[in-house]
Amino acid sequence: MSEYDAVIVGAGFGGMGAAIQLKRLGFDNLLILDRESDLGGTWHVNRYPGLAVDIPSSTYSYSFEPNPYWSRLFAPGEEIKRYAEHVADKYDLRRHMQFDTVVDGARWDEEAQQWVVSVKGGKPVTATYLLTATGFLSQPKMPDIEGIDGFQGKVIHTTAWDDDYDLTGKRAAVIGTGATAVQLIPTIADRLAELTVYQRTAIWVSAKPDYPVPTRVRKAFAKVPLTQRAVRLAGSSILEVLMVAGVLHYKELPIANRIGERACRAHLARQIRDPELRRKLTPDYTFGCKRPTFSNDYYPTFTKEHVHLETTPIARIEKDGIVTSDGHKTEIDALLLATGFNLWDVNFPAIEILGRDGRDLGKWWRENRFQAYEGITVPSFPNFLSLNSPYSYSGLSYFTTIESQMKHMDRLFQAMKRRGVTTFEVSEEANAEFLDRMTDKIGNSIFTLGQCATANSYYFNPHGEATLLRPTTTVNAFRDAATFPLDDYVYA
Numbered sequence: 001m002s003e004y005d006a007v008i009v010g011a012g013f014g015g016m017g018a019a020i021q022l023k024r025l026g027f028d029n030l031l032i033l034d035r036e037s038d039l040g041g042t043w044h045v046n047r048y049p050g051l052a053v054d055i056p057s058s059t060y061s062y063s064f065e066p067n068p069y070w071s072r073l074f075a076p077g078e079e080i081k082r083y084a085e086h087v088a089d090k091y092d093l094r095r096h097m098q099f100d101t102v103v104d105g106a107r108w109d110e111e112a113q114q115w116v117v118s119v120k121g122g123k124p125v126t127a128t129y130l131l132t133a134t135g136f137l138s139q140p141k142m143p144d145i146e147g148i149d150g151f152q153g154k155v156i157h158t159t160a161w162d163d164d165y166d167l168t169g170k171r172a173a174v175i176g177t178g179a180t181a182v183q184l185i186p187t188i189a190d191r192l193a194e195l196t197v198y199q200r201t202a203i204w205v206s207a208k209p210d211y212p213v214p215t216r217v218r219k220a221f222a223k224v225p226l227t228q229r230a231v232r233l234a235g236s237s238i239l240e241v242l243m244v245a246g247v248l249h250y251k252e253l254p255i256a257n258r259i260g261e262r263a264c265r266a267h268l269a270r271q272i273r274d275p276e277l278r279r280k281l282t283p284d285y286t287f288g289c290k291r292p293t294f295s296n297d298y299y300p301t302f303t304k305e306h307v308h309l310e311t312t313p314i315a316r317i318e319k320d321g322i323v324t325s326d327g328h329k330t331e332i333d334a335l336l337l338a339t340g341f342n343l344w345d346v347n348f349p350a351i352e353i354l355g356r357d358g359r360d361l362g363k364w365w366r367e368n369r370f371q372a373y374e375g376i377t378v379p380s381f382p383n384f385l386s387l388n389s390p391y392s393y394s395g396l397s398y399f400t401t402i403e404s405q406m407k408h409m410d411r412l413f414q415a416m417k418r419r420g421v422t423t424f425e426v427s428e429e430a431n432a433e434f435l436d437r438m439t440d441k442i443g444n445s446i447f448t449l450g451q452c453a454t455a456n457s458y459y460f461n462p463h464g465e466a467t468l469l470r471p472t473t474t475v476n477a478f479r480d481a482a483t484f485p486l487d488d489y490v491y492a
């Protein structure tokens with residue numbers, strides 16, 4: 001007999017959604033483990049200045065738990081963290097959570113038909129079901145630059161922001177120009193004496209229609225939830241059109257992509273007069289190959305006298321500064337690393353997972369292809385739901401992924417209940433058929449047909465395949481989750 005019905009690794013929105021679903025299905029003996037000291041996943045870890053959601057907040061919540069109180073169209077990070085706390089309280093999840101607990105790995109015990117989960121410094125725990133909700137962007141990437149360890153000033157990665165370090169009057173460097181840097185740079189620039197931004201790959205940035213949500217609108221949302229649902233539907237539909245037309249159906253609708261690119265070019269042209277600076281800030285890859293972002297104050301920051309955009313590659317870091325390949329050295333006090341996340345070396349999966357006959361998930365994905373049936377289950381891994389799988393990310397709001405996976409869980413567990421069984425495993429055939437379908441669809445997308453070679457996009461795995469996003473509409477993802485053939489699974 002297992003100690004727990006299920007162990008969920010990760011207390012972010014994905015893990016909490018899965019826990020809510022398991023509770024709805026009647027499981028209450030749950031253990032949610034997280035290596036951090038509190039819940040919220042990415043919204044607990046990330047606290048850098050300027051942090052905000054980069055899609056409209058009305059779409060960034062569980063549909064069954066709308067939040068009428070977002071202060072802005074793009075809510076700041078701490079509000080999302082508070083929302084996560086509210087969800088944990090309302091759905092009585094906290095009593096299942098255990099923090100500061102690093103899960104080392106998990107192994108399927110065929111004889112006992114259960115998962116054995118190893119916990120650093122503790123006793124292993126057993127569970128009938130294992131769910132990993134460890135996030136896509138959860139393993140910080142430290143840049144491998146010569147000399148970085150010898151830097152004697154302050155080093156901060158954006159996932160480990162040091163609130164006690166005062167940037168005022170400092171000479172700082174930011175390495176990286178992804179979505180995080182775009183939020184960070186304008187927020188800290190005015191405090192600094194000098195800021196040098198090291199850009200390796202430019203990012204497409206469009207205008208951000210960000211406004212405070214007036215109190216009367218918030219009141220209306222709280223009083224008549226249907227009004228907020230209508231706004232959510234409108235927001236989701238816009239995101240869906242952007243994703244489906246501009247990225248997934250690039251072959252059929254290249255115009256949609258070009259509209260996106262033109263909007264970004266126009267935004268840049270409006271904000272930057274200097275043609276040389278504009279050239280440097282213009283990406284050389286097709287819009288959509290990597291995640292574009294929104295900002296109204298990113299570009300103008302580079303017009304400030306004390307802010308410099310450096311596009312010459314970094315050669316090395318010395319104890320007091322950064323030297324570029326042309327030999328130029330910039331002395332700095334603080335090195336701010338907005339260098340993102342390592343998805344493909346130390347994630348997928350985030351922990352060692354050994355399935356039937358000792359199949360190692362990480363090795364299997366790397367030696368074969370990255371794959372997961374409906375982005376959630378894997379053959380030879382019974383009773384395992386991998387919530388951050390290849391082809392699982394559907395749409396632009398992560399909550400779409402979470403909720404379609406909750407639907408999949410509902411159908412799967414109801415089927416087991418009806419059969420009076422407790423073990424499931426997806427069949428090799430169903431998995432292969434799904435992989436073929438996804439591979440076929442990705443052929444029409446920007447990832448296959450666009451010029452993505454210079455994008456350095458984390459959407460691509462080490463095999464050069466864009467296996468992160470599910471290349472279908474979110475409508476299709478939800479429909480599949482509610483109707484997948486039950487005999488795609490073997491039950492015991």
Ligand code: NAP
Pocket residue numbers: 051052053054055137141143144145175176177178179180181183198199200201291314338339340341455456458
């Ligand atoms: P990212 O998009 O991966 O950007 C990392 C940046 O660091 C890139 O510009 C990268 O350059 C650069 N870099 C990495 N290693 C480097 C090195 N050794 N030398 C020089 N440059 C280096 O990471 P991110 O900005 O943290 O964003 C990741 C994702 O998080 C986003 O795509 C978005 O989905 C999400 N995000 C969401 C929000 C939000 O909703 N609020 C906010 C921020 C981020 P290359 O491109 O050349 O590799």
